[in-house]
Amino acid sequence: MTAVAAFVAWIGGAVILVADGRRGLALGLGLVTAAIAGLAFAAGQHAAAIAVLAGGAAAAALRLRSGPPGWGLTQPGSTPRIILAIVIGILALYFATSLSTGDGSPLRFAWLVVIALSAARLLDCEEPATALTAAATLALGIGAVASLPPAAAGLAAAIVAGLVAAGISALPEVRPHGA
């Protein structure tokens, strides 16, 4: 179950990295939300799972409001991003399973891929909607790190993460006004 959730998290993050359209971005965000909520459920943090789910779902839904239309999943020039997503996945797998010890490898993998993929997306985007989606994903990822074992912040961190993620998606798009 947790392994599947972790895989879904990677898929979600990869979609965010690859997608350029609002639907694709919302899908990625949704997948990441589901994965993190699932992992929280699996860890017994039900309230945290709900908070993340609520915040993430709201963020995904709000994402559908703005941004470039469509899915934008296979835009020209997306191949390097696909490769990057795979590389990040492999590296995260190495760190989560080989280098680190103890239980909870899927959890660690999920943390790493969500944060790394959203960071990668932040570095390679010009669209406000894409950047905001990546930022919301990042919030969920950090919230997951805080709310799941062995961290102690628990529910509070999850609520803050959910609120931040939803709030980010709710913000209007901004265009530069010139110097």
Added chain:
Amino acid sequence: MEPELAVALPAAGAAFAVALRPRPRLALILGAVLGAGGVAAVLLATPGAASNLLGITLSLSAAGRSMLIVAAISLAFVVILAPVNAERSALLRWGLAGLAGMAGIAAAPTLEVSVLVLLALVVLQATVEGGRPHARRLRAPAFAVALIGLGLVFARMAGPPVLERLAAVGLVAGLTAALGALPYMHEFDADERTATSPIPWIAFVGPVLAIVVITRTHELVPSAAGAVGAMLIGLGLLNIVWGCVAAWRTELPGAAWRYSFIADWGLAMCGFGLGVAEGEAGALLILYAILLTRLPLYLWSRQPMRERAQTDRPVNLLVAAALAGSAPFAGFPARILLLRAATSVFWPFALVLAAALLLWIPSSLRLGRTMGMPKGRQMAGIAVALAFSLALGLYPQPLLLLAGR
């Protein structure tokens, strides 16, 4: 409940100021009252005492509390003696938002929550209309959040010591990126409004963030303290040299100011990296000086810079002296503390540091000239900034005691 109020009241003040934009005077009054309430809450808060009013444990450390107080003083002083072309209510709006965020960062129970608050601030700032594209403005600070996040992930992993070191890399690099120091400098447009430029990160929010990140890093990865210190010192020296030389040689005066902040941060990073009390005290003094002197002076230099007015009157030279860290201004005791820390840790480093300290002079002379021929409110502001620097330089004890040093 002081920590909660310290976050909520400035946040409410900022919200009111946004909501009352069409009526700037009312916005200013309400914002000021609520902001003052927030500062009162910070003042009344007992360092280290936890409050759990909202189901989340909040507490302010002595250092964080002192930095919040100094930031609030800086904000009040900048708003009261606002540069002629700046709108006071706008300054207060963004200042209060920043102050609320800083209080949140400082009071948060874990670094993860602090980072989430930082992310919220980052996105909020990027949402304001600015000269640069939104995604670009978001890029560097959000990347910083991601780096800190990765650092936190590595810190939570059990395994070989290399993981703790990787965590240290994430946390230190993340902090550097959040500040916009080298090698993670944010894109900078000298003509951009201060509120939407990278300056608030390096000059306003940065000090509190640095205290929180560094304190938490020592708790999270205690065995990587050496690596953290080494990285901070390495990056610090890099920023000192680059910041000073670039501030001296770069073409645009606005960029020169930005580099000067970077150079100061380099010094502060060295102080934190040394890992001894004197070094930290020196770093804190540098940060206080950034908030109380360099940032206000930067704000008052913007108008003369636009008018390309450069002079060498006594006041320009005094400003140069204050910026250069010459006695009797704040930089000098900070440098004494850093030299002491470096001497007690590894004296050759003190030699390097002492040599590096001289790099401030040429750039400071240049920056002093950018103040133009100050008059009226600008002159008063500069005088107050210099007075703050002088007070810090001659008698830093009260603020250092406030910070628990």
Added chain:
Amino acid sequence: MTPPALLIPIVLPILGAAIAATAGRAGHGIARASASLGVWGAAVAVVAIWLPVRSTQEISLGQLGFGSPFDLRLDMIGLVFSLAVLIPAATLLALQPRTWQENTVAGLGVAAAMAAIEAGGVLMTAVAGCTAATLVVIQLDVEDLRAPRPSWALLLAAWLALAWAGVVLQVVGGTAVYAAVPVSAMTVPVFALLAFASIFGGGLVPWRGWTSAIWSRTSLRAAGLAVATLQPLALYLFVRAYELGDGHYPQSWLNVVLAAWGVLVAFGAAARAQAATTRREYMAEVLPGLAGFALMALAVGSALGLIAALILTASTAIIVIGIALLPDRGGAPSLLVTAAAAGVPPGLVFGGRILGLGAAIEAGGAMGLVGLAGVATWLVAAAAAARSVGLPAGRGRSAVETLPRVAMMIGAAMLALGPALALAYLAASAAAADVMNVPALAQATGLGTIVTESTVVPVVSLLGPLLVVGAIALALSKRTGLTPRTGEPPPLFPLYAAQAAARIVNALRRAAVPSEYRSLFNPRALENVAAGGTPLLWLASIVALAIAVTR
């Protein structure tokens, strides 16, 4: 007097400066009066505080926050150096017109110098000294921005070095308070830092340092005050070094090296002076030369040397006034000031040099050789002074800031004060006792004679009649030869070393990356990469950091 009175000599000049800043806009006269009265008040206060008690007074006002307590102390050494700073500063502030900004900055600078002297520890001296240096630079820039002034970086480096010496003392010995530092903490590195601070802070260098260069400014108002403030502070540090080392420097070879450096400083000044092309250029070298001799005497390491150094420092403080008030043209004022500064008998400078050089030769060994070099240098300086009589005036100064009669009186007084050498010796030996053990022989000197290890100098009985006979004879004499001569006298010897050094410096200044290699190092491109928000650079940096800390 209660110990808080120790604050008065610092506060009064600040008060004067504050009045100059506030009321000075109404008229420069008010600023001038308030600034000079503030400094005169400080001078009076210092004496009034010390006289009733005639022993060291201390006050501790708690911690300042950077590891230094706010301790003030006034001992006899402090008194001597305070007056060496305050009297010339007060006189120049009173006699020369200045803008209110200049008066304000000058007053503050003097207050800072006083704080440096009254400071109870090395760190506070560093802070106050750096403040004084900063204010001197500002004062010089306010007067004339484009005119030569000391390098701010160099002055800051000097005072930072002293601060570093202070923190080393704290780390090694637990304290940097002069009276409490354990002797073992005063090591060679600490002394080296202190010497660096002193040498570069006071411009005590054999080459043409700032103390000479600032004399090429059009106006010499700020220059006089700069030297009057900073040069005594530099020598003061070397005096306090004796206190830190319980009357000694950490190694005896340091005394020899420092004394040799002092002679080199004096020789450098004398060599440049003898090649001067104008009288102004000559005058520029007088004060560095005096400081060099004072440094040499100070470094001898004996009580006599220290006493001689204190006498020379005090003499220099008076001569500064004369030089700063002297017009560039020749005549009796110029001749008298030049003669007094050159150490013509029976002047006070003559007496000081006799004692200092005598101390060096009596010390024997390498120090004796240094003393020998010192005597030779003195004669070079005398030759330069003689040649300067025939030099053309130079660029000329505004008549408003010169007072030839006052300068002439100062010169004459300095020549006539020779018989008072024994009095100066008594005062200086009391001061020297604050930092080193003064042998009973030196203390037992009467009012008329000075007893050294090998001789007795009959100051009053020898120099007194000489003065009287000389005064009568000079009064009767025919004054010829004092008029400026046509044609510039050639230098006594060419300055090959200075010419070579100038060539090297020029070559270095002109050095540039050859055009064909400029594309390899493009600062603007580098800046664009670093500051352009380049993700690739960020990622590379992370990888580099990760590799660095995980290796």
Added chain:
Amino acid sequence: MTQALAAIATHALALVVYPGGITLALFGLAVETVWSRLSGGPQAMPRPSLAHPLIVQVAVALLAMLAAVEVAAPFNPVPPAERNLIIAAAALGFTAWAELALDPELVAHPGLLLIIQACWVLSVLGPAIEPETLRPQVLGNVLVPGLLPVKVACGFLYLLCLPALLRLWPVAPRADRRAHPRFNITRAFVWFPYCALFTTLFLPPQGEDVPGMLRFFGVTAAVAIVALVAAAALARRGADRARGLYSRAVPPYSALVLALVVVTLILTR
């Protein structure tokens, strides 16, 4: 008080009468007359105005008086303990520069003179470094075998420098176009201190009696004669040779003397 007045009176006497003022003037005028005859200059002494002397003459006389009281002349009212070598050296050194300042026509080749003066300072103070004393008569009394080489070398150097310091060399000042050297009153004042200082430094002190006094003045006169003879020899060889000697021979020799002083210092420690 009485003691102080007595001390002032004796020092004044020393300065004005013996061995200062009058003594040095008489000695100097005598030697200068001899030199004037030897060099073919004016036979009669010019008559300086005693009521209004030239300022340069006053200055040089005062300095010479100060130097003269430091010598170990028998019956010198200044007690032996109160004599100081540096005062003598400085005062004598200043005489040349007083002339340059007040009457530059008197000084030929001041640069070369400065070099010679530096060499002379070495010859005066070199023997004082190892004994660590500034009393001139103590140095004269030093007969320690280890220090004798330095003393002899310095003595020779002193004599070598003397003709140049007294401006007896055939090098005329640029402004002075006279065929024969003039009767130099200013120089007359410095004959005695220069020669007596040599006697004091390099020969054992004489007794405080008339024979001792005769011996002292005899030796001092002999030194003056040596200087006159050397000067006459130099005059015969011409200005160029004289300049060559003082610029190419004396400084290297001084360097050797300095090396000898240093070596002696090292060997005796």
